[in-house]
Amino acid sequence: MQKMLTLISNVYRLGNASKNVGARMVLSTRFFTDFTPQASFDIKKCELHRLEAGPSETAVLTREQGLQYYRTMQTMRRMELKADQLYKQKIIRGFCHLYDGQEACAMGIEAGINPTDHLITAYRAHGYTFTRGVCVREIMAELTGRRGGVAKGKGGSMHMYAKHFYGGNGIVGAQGQIFESFNMAALWKLPCIFICENNKFGMGTSVERSSASTDYFKRGDYIPGIKVDGMDVLCVREAIKFAADYCRAGKGPIVMELETYRYHGHSMSDPGVSYRSREEIQEVRSKSDPITMLKERMLSNNMASVEEIKEIDVDIRKVIEDAAQFAISDPEPPLDELCNHIFANDLPMEVRGTNPWVKLKSVS
Amino acid sequence: SSARPLQRLSIVLLRKVNVRDALNQAMDEELERDEKVFLLGEEVAQYDGAYKVSRGLWKKYGDKRIIDTPITEMGFAGIAVGAAFAGLRPICEFMTWNFSMQAIDQVINSAAKTYYMSAGAQPVPIVFRGPNGSSAGVAAQHSQCFAAWYGHCPGLKVVSPWNSEDARGLLKAAIRDNNPVVFLENELMYGVPFDLSEEVMHKDFVLPIGKAKVERQGTHITLVSHSRCVGFCLDAAAVLAKEGVECEVVNLRTIRPLDVETIEASVMKTGHLVTVEGGWPQYGVGAEICARIMEGPAFNYLDAPAVRVTGVDIPMPYAKILEDHSVPQIKDIIFTVKKVLNM
Numbered sequence: 001m002q003k004m005l006t007l008i009s010n011v012y013r014l015g016n017a018s019k020n021v022g023a024r025m026v027l028s029t030r031f032f033t034d035f036t037p038q039a040s041f042d043i044k045k046c047e048l049h050r051l052e053a054g055p056s057e058t059a060v061l062t063r064e065q066g067l068q069y070y071r072t073m074q075t076m077r078r079m080e081l082k083a084d085q086l087y088k089q090k091i092i093r094g095f096c097h098l099y100d101g102q103e104a105c106a107m108g109i110e111a112g113i114n115p116t117d118h119l120i121t122a123y124r125a126h127g128y129t130f131t132r133g134v135c136v137r138e139i140m141a142e143l144t145g146r147r148g149g150v151a152k153g154k155g156g157s158m159h160m161y162a163k164h165f166y167g168g169n170g171i172v173g174a175q176g177q178i179f180e181s182f183n184m185a186a187l188w189k190l191p192c193i194f195i196c197e198n199n200k201f202g203m204g205t206s207v208e209r210s211s212a213s214t215d216y217f218k219r220g221d222y223i224p225g226i227k228v229d230g231m232d233v234l235c236v237r238e239a240i241k242f243a244a245d246y247c248r249a250g251k252g253p254i255v256m257e258l259e260t261y262r263y264h265g266h267s268m269s270d271p272g273v274s275y276r277s278r279e280e281i282q283e284v285r286s287k288s289d290p291i292t293m294l295k296e297r298m299l300s301n302n303m304a305s306v307e308e309i310k311e312i313d314v315d316i317r318k319v320i321e322d323a324a325q326f327a328i329s330d331p332e333p334p335l336d337e338l339c340n341h342i343f344a345n346d347l348p349m350e351v352r353g354t355n356p357w358v359k360l361k362s363v364s
Numbered sequence: 365s366s367a368r369p370l371q372r373l374s375i376v377l378l379r380k381v382n383v384r385d386a387l388n389q390a391m392d393e394e395l396e397r398d399e400k401v402f403l404l405g406e407e408v409a410q411y412d413g414a415y416k417v418s419r420g421l422w423k424k425y426g427d428k429r430i431i432d433t434p435i436t437e438m439g440f441a442g443i444a445v446g447a448a449f450a451g452l453r454p455i456c457e458f459m460t461w462n463f464s465m466q467a468i469d470q471v472i473n474s475a476a477k478t479y480y481m482s483a484g485a486q487p488v489p490i491v492f493r494g495p496n497g498s499s500a501g502v503a504a505q506h507s508q509c510f511a512a513w514y515g516h517c518p519g520l521k522v523v524s525p526w527n528s529e530d531a532r533g534l535l536k537a538a539i540r541d542n543n544p545v546v547f548l549e550n551e552l553m554y555g556v557p558f559d560l561s562e563e564v565m566h567k568d569f570v571l572p573i574g575k576a577k578v579e580r581q582g583t584h585i586t587l588v589s590h591s592r593c594v595g596f597c598l599d600a601a602a603v604l605a606k607e608g609v610e611c612e613v614v615n616l617r618t619i620r621p622l623d624v625e626t627i628e629a630s631v632m633k634t635g636h637l638v639t640v641e642g643g644w645p646q647y648g649v650g651a652e653i654c655a656r657i658m659e660g661p662a663f664n665y666l667d668a669p670a671v672r673v674t675g676v677d678i679p680m681p682y683a684k685i686l687e688d689h690s691v692p693q694i695k696d697i698i699f700t701v702k703k704v705l706n707m
Contacts, residue, residue: 094501145683156503156682170505175436202435204411210434332685352677354696
């Protein structure tokens with residue numbers, strides 16, 4: 001109580017240091033009223049395909065949004081780096097495709113759509129799993145295959161789901177299927193945004209070696225397209241807002257190409273340097289890192305303080321550590337649930353085990 | 365002392381070769397032997413192969429013989445089949461057989477059925493190869509065994525090697541075969557070394573497709589298996605031998621055409637049959653073997669019903685404890701043998 005009173009009196013002595021940051025008090029030498037509440041940023045103009053006008057070339061960012069985007073992206077970044085660590089310790093096994101470098105894509109998209117919109121992606125899915133609402137604990141525990149994982153340990157890295165998020169999908173050899181989808185979406189004017197996260201490589205093959213045209217935003221042909229700077233969260237947000245408005249207005253589908261980069265190799269079994277140079281990776285990290293870009297924008301526009309950012313980082317580190325601890329210590333799924341979830345809404349049934357004398361139980 | 369007969373000393377030179385290298389060497393030799401042979405698939409060239417099976421081949425043979433494709437299975441499988449129609453001898457790699465589902469129409473409708481549909485006018489000398497079945501922690505979409513699905517189709521030869529000798533001899537045979545061959549490898553076997561004799565290392569060493577091999581002689585019970593499970597059967601047999609049970613282990617080597625004669629001969633000797641596979645039970649390889657035994661002369665020699673050991677009838681879970689319990693283990697084989705023998 002005494003400590004509490006001291007704390008509160010300190011706050012009042014220094015001034016009204018915090019707006020409402022929940023239960024925590026941010027005691028800093030800067031006052032809230034010192035910070036710029038919002039600023040307008042010029043963003044890269046998007047190349048357009050079959051569109052007269054495109055997304056806004058300025059983005060308004062509030063301090064609150066900025067801190068939220070920063071926190072979310074940094075959480076994604078730290079989560080992926082922790083996954084890298086756990087994989088090397090063999091606590092995560094199988095396939096693990098990391099998202100670090102591409103955070104602005106998932107964050108920008110989520111910032112520009114509604115939680116009730118539907119999203120589906122391929123195997124590099126940890127970022128989207130987080131932005132779509134699954135907490136770090138449940139993601140990490142899924143990676144380590146424990147019962148507290150979002151898919152109860154049964155799915156693993158590539159098979160995580162949430163409300164309005166359909167995974168996480170492992171097989172992608174679907175160039176033909178993309179064009180089939182384009183056709184039906186355009187034909188029936190479906191409100192569908194086709195997004196290509198162009199990180200310059202398909203596993204170990206550069207885009208130049210795999211694609212007759214690398215202008216992916218034009219590949220929808222009769223479907224309009226936008227090319228977006230995928231390293232700038234604001235650019236992504238404005239673009240997806242534009243695309244979402246376009247779709248919701250009943251104009252049909254639209255294609256978005258996000259130019260981005262992955263720092264890791266294709267997966268944890270790919271060192272990622274046999275088909276690109278370390279210098280290239282370093283250059284992107286130093287010149288185009290999405291989190292650094294946002295942080296610098298906020299700091300140079302007096303929208304946040306260095307201490308504040310540091311505190312967020314410290315907090316995130318705790319969140320990640322806690323999640324990793326949970327992911328390591330949570331027990332594996334119970335064996336008697338091995339055969340569950342074969343069918344939905346069905347009566348319990350028998351499942352054959354490895355031999356005819358082993359009859360296992362399956363419930364919906 | 366009594367005169368001892370002259371003993372001939374023969375030195376057998378054995379070389380340790382793992383399955384990956386056996387496959388690599390087989391392709392290398394066949395590429396050298398016949399310029400119509402070429403390899404295409406994802407990451408096969410400049411990356412040296414996703415699992416390094418084609419390591420060094422692009423460096424040696426170049427862009428015209430070792431071709432990196434975009435990630436587009438239906439497309440490149442179709443191109444491969446077309447190349448085979450035109451007289452080339454493609455080896456089409458699927459990074460895993462799970463991805464072949466993207467292209468299965470080309471494998472079945474374009475490759476398997478064409479010689480029949482053309483009344484013998486158009487052969488399709490193509491090999492589709494890649495790792496099949498479960499691996500470790502790769503979850504449901506990457507762990508399926510396709511032996512039963514492809515083994516179901518007339519017009520396809522389906523091969524499933526276990527060790528390095530199988531891999532080498534059967535791949536060379538597949539490449540030299542004028543028919544479409546589905547070649548089912550196993551990722552977990554790639555790094556496993558086996559001793560290969562000089563005879564096996566000869567550049568014209570081929571194994572006959574459609575012929576099973578008795579890996580271990582036995583008298584009490586027949587174990588029939590393919591791919592990695594053959595090793596488990598041999599391990600189980602070693603344990604059972606200590607209890608006086610002698611298992612005969614048959615390595616199928618080929619799924620289609622099935623060497624039912626070798627299985628029948630074995631069953632007629634032992635009177636008991638257990639099949640062992642990694643794939644699902646329903647409509648599987650073991651189911652086919654049991655049906656054939658029922659329909660043939662060996663049925664009358666059975667002293668107990670034939671039984672299958674298989675993967676559990678569920679999509680492959682990710683968590684290690686669940687995955688371990690989803691695939692046949694050595695103890696499952698031992699348990700089943702004892703049940704069949706009423707021990």
